[in-house]
Amino acid sequence: MFQDINSTKPLRSRLFNIGLRVLSNRECGSLEASDTLLGIPLYGTDPTTTIRWLDVNIFRNRRVKSKSDMMMLEPESTDIYYESWIDDHYPKRPKELENTHLYSFAQNYDIVKTRPVSSKVKYYEINDGKKFLKRRANPYLINHYFYDGEQVPEKYFFSLLLLFKPWRSLDELKMGCDTYTEAFNFAKEDLKEGIDYGNSMIES
Known part of the structure; x- marks a missing residue:
């Protein structure tokens, strides 16, 4: 690294060499490593692979609602957190999915506000019909610690x-x-x- 800094080569060339060294020595995730080994480009979009993160800690942090959302609550309301898959959606899943575990549930479903129009899409009404649990065509890639x-x-x-x-x-x-x-x-x-x-x- 110091050889590149002290080199007499043009600045552009030195910066390029330093950048290559940094990239070649950095840590990378399993997805990037597998794509590199398989020769798959690390740029662009893969529409069939979408990652969903699940917090599997015993003690989890929850996202507090914004001030504007808080102002809309009733004075005695304790509903101060945004909904999450583990704390809200999964425990309140439809009875038809009683034996579905969290991994499969989070992998295969989305929460949407409008009723799906296609007859081929499987969905359930939730939140008293205010939202819908829609089955995905392509499952999420579940990621967690x-x-x-x-x-x-x-x-x-x-x-x-x-x-x-x-x-x-x-x-x-x-x-x-x-x-x-x-x-x-x-x-x-x-x-x-x-x-x-x-x-x-x-x-x-």
């Missing part, structure tokens, strides 16, 4: 229970056990998809 099961087992098993065990309230995830690790081991026969997913994340 992945915990090390050996270093932080409680966070690791909580995330798998959260994603792959159907629930209506987060209190259900422990299933009467003292820890999320115990709860996962108790229900692991019904969580084979979660086990396979966890193993695949470790291997990747």
Whole structure:
């Protein structure tokens, strides 16, 4: 790097060389790494791949509504947070999706304000008909922080229970056990998809 800075080459050439060094030594995500290995260009738009982030922390931050939205609330209202997939949409999902886990729910559905017009689109009315839960033609690519099961087992098993065990309230995830690790081991026969997913994340 210092050789490029102290070089007698023109400034443009030196900056170009420094830029190449920075790019070649930086960290990159799994998607960028896989695209690079497969020879797929890192620019442009892929309409079939859309990422949805899920916060799988045991203690999550929530986005507080703006001041203008707060002013529209009733004085006694405690509805101060914007809706989220984990805290609102999934727990209040239609009864037809009772056995659908969070990973599949977030992967395959969108919340829209207008009723879908196509008869081929599957949807459900939610929020007393004010919004609609519409099934996507192309699933989202679900992304989230992945915990090390050996270093932080409680966070690791909580995330798998959260994603792959159907629930209506987060209190259900422990299933009467003292820890999320115990709860996962108790229900692991019904969580084979979660086990396979966890193993695949470790291997990747």
